[in-house]
Amino acid sequence: MVKRIPMRQCTGCREMKEKRSLIRVVRSPEGAITLDSRGKSPGRGAYLCPDPACLAKARKSRALERALETAIPPEIYDALAARLQEGAGGDG
Numbered sequence: 052m053v054k055r056i057p058m059r060q061c062t063g064c065r066e067m068k069e070k071r072s073l074i075r076v077v078r079s080p081e082g083a084i085t086l087d088s089r090g091k092s093p094g095r096g097a098y099l100c101p102d103p104a105c106l107a108k109a110r111k112s113r114a115l116e117r118a119l120e121t122a123i124p125p126e127i128y129d130a131l132a133a134r135l136q137e138g139a140g141g142d143g
Contacts (some may be wrong), residue, residue, distance in 0.1 A: 059098040062114040063105025073098040074134060076127065078119040086134065095119055099101050103135050 057070040073089040079094040087096065088089035099105055106128070111116050117125050 061100040061105055061109075062097050062118050063099055063102070063109035064108075066100075068098075068100065070098070072101070074131065075100055076115055076119065076123075076131070078121055082121065084119065084121065084123060086127070090097055099131065101135055101138070102130070106131055106135060 076085040
């Protein structure tokens with residue numbers, strides 16, 4: 052029996068990729084925006100490739116803001132950029 056691999060769409064490049072390889076940004080039910088390293092936090096999530104070009108494209112087109120239906124604070128973009136610098140994808 053073959054196990055199905057969950058796929059999600061990157062908000063930057065709009066390509067379908069494995070969920071584990073993407074970074075999840077989540078808006079909690081209280082409205083707080085955070086990075087979800089485990090991929091299990093409750094709330095509305097949006098996914099992003101661990102690629103600086105995808106982050107730049109998503110930021111320019113405001114794709115994360117549309118996906119999460121709220122304004123994204125600059126600190127979240129800074130945290131995403133820092134995570135990309137570290138080279139951490141979805142491993143947490």
